Amino acid sequence: MIKSHSLFILIIFIFGSCISNKRITYLQNLAGNEPIDLNEFIPYAEVDYVYILQPFDIIDVDFATSDEELVEAFTFQGARSMMGGGMMGGGGGSDIFYFTGYGIDKDGFVELPRLGKIKVGGMSEEQARDQVQEAINLYFKEEVFVRLRTAGIRYTTLGEFGSVGTKVIFRNRATIFDALATSGETNLLAKREKLFLIRQYDGGTKIHQINLNDRALLASPYFFIQNNDILYLEPRKIRQFGTADNLLGAVQLGLTAFFTGLLIYSIISGNQ
Known part of the structure; x- marks a missing residue:
């Protein structure tokens, strides 16, 4: 007995x-959803993926003209030597513009040499570039080209990832699976049906829940990650x-x- x-x-x-294998398999046709067949075209969700610059972001601002001496006074001293001297590694979670770029303050202003403080917070990269372009045009009659950008897509992983911490993908657009691959994928003890996406918006934050097992994710508004996203994977009880x-x-x-x-x-x- x-x-x-x-x-x-x-x-x-x-x-x-x-x-269960169903708990660890990505992109399944789950019950209750309309099945998505292989080779079927899946349109992206109609969402504005343009990133809005936030306070404490770091941006790179560069100027170009036919006469480099004209714009030397508008370039941070030592920035070019850092870039040329190998300080632009950007491996892991490092930000390649941390030493050479310009930080946006809590009120959304960036301070540039000679140009002073310019409001760029709450704008897209293109809108911020136009703001800087207008300011630099006041100094020169000839055309000066302005380039303004962020250091790729910076995000943070927590919980049951193969690697946790802050990561940077050097692209203008990346999917949730790009983020998973860069972070060493998820382990077997992760609740793949319960990934929390913490996203910053203008003036606040929202928490969204994602099911990595669901094929409908490909048409979700959260299929693409954005700068400063935080991804948290809950562990299962067996953890x-x-x-x-x-x-x-x-x-x-x-x-x-x-x-x-x-x-x-x-x-x-x-x-x-």
Whole structure:
């Protein structure tokens, strides 16, 4: 009788430790959604993906003209030497413009040499570039080209990712799967159906929930990530027994403890 109960408990423990394949497979046709067939065209959601510059962003502002000496006074001293001297690595979570760019203050202004403070917060990169262009045109009769940009797409991963921390994708547009790939993918203990996307908006923040298992994600307004997004993956309850890397060890330890207890119980029962 004891052996039967022990075997039953063992089976429950082993199967309870397993994770269903449906919980870890990306882009499934989930029940309740209209099926999306292979090779079917999936239009993007109609969302404005233009990033709006936020306070504390760092931007790069560069000037170009036929006579470089004319714009030297408008360039931060030492910035070009840093760029040419190998300080633009940008690996991992580093921002390639941290040492050479210009920070936007809490009121949305950026201060440039000679030009002073210019309001760029709450604008797109193109709108901010036009603002700087108007300011520089007051100094020169000939045309001066202005380039203004952010250092790619900067985002942060927390929770059950292969690698957590701040990452940078050096592109103007990136999907949620680009972010996952850059972060070392998710581990088996992550709730892939419950990814929280924390996104900054003008004047505040919103939390959105994403299901990575759902194929309908491809048409979601959150399929593309934006600058300063935070991605958080919740762990499953089994996470309390260990990480994905040491879960097998935890299961083996649990089985060892179980059979040791069973052996001790059998010895004690046999001596009575």
